[in-house]
Amino acid sequence: MVLELKVPHDTSWDALQGLWPIFLSYVFSFLMLGIYWGNHHHLLHTIKNVNGGIMWANLHLLFWLSLMPFATAWVGENQFGINPVFVYALLANFCGIAYYILLLAIKKANPDNEALQEVLRKQTKKGMLSNVINTLAIPAAFIHPALTGALIIFIYIIWLIPDRNIEKAIKS
Secondary structure, eight states: OOOOOOOOSSOSHHHHHTTHHHHHHHHHHHHHHHHHHHHHHHHHTTOSOOOHHHHHHHHHHHHHHHTHHHHHHHHHHTTSOHHHHHHHHHHHHHHHHHHHHHHHHHHHHOTTOHHHHHHHHHHHHHHHHHHHHHHHHHHHHHHOHHHHHHHHHHHHHHHSSOOHHHHHHHHO
16 A cells, blocks of 8 residues: 655654654555455465456455545545545445455355355354444444544454464365
């Protein structure tokens, strides 16, 4: 993820104070992309069959994730303003939906692996919950941007540690 943190031309601590929204938005997005990467990596190690549906679903996810640096920069540059936070939440929602579609494509392409199917059923439930929360986070930006942030952070917490059941399914 590329985000420009401009170096202040002043050596005082006050000069850094104006950068906190940019840095904070970067931290949120870096965490988000890291969580997606970890879960995606974990998930793709579970599959034996890859087809066009999985490839297109994966590309779909990558497209939405590639837009996050734009939303991140807009949020940071505008100090968590309502419209930038709304767009950030909207893109986060599209990323969640795309990951959910990828889960469904993997389930469909690997019907004979029952251990994997059980893990994917659990992942699908977690994905559905995340998508509901992400959808609520979008209009929450108009109530207060911090509410949107809290909802998105809650989703990060849900997905922070990749599912250990996936590792068990791989070893079975």
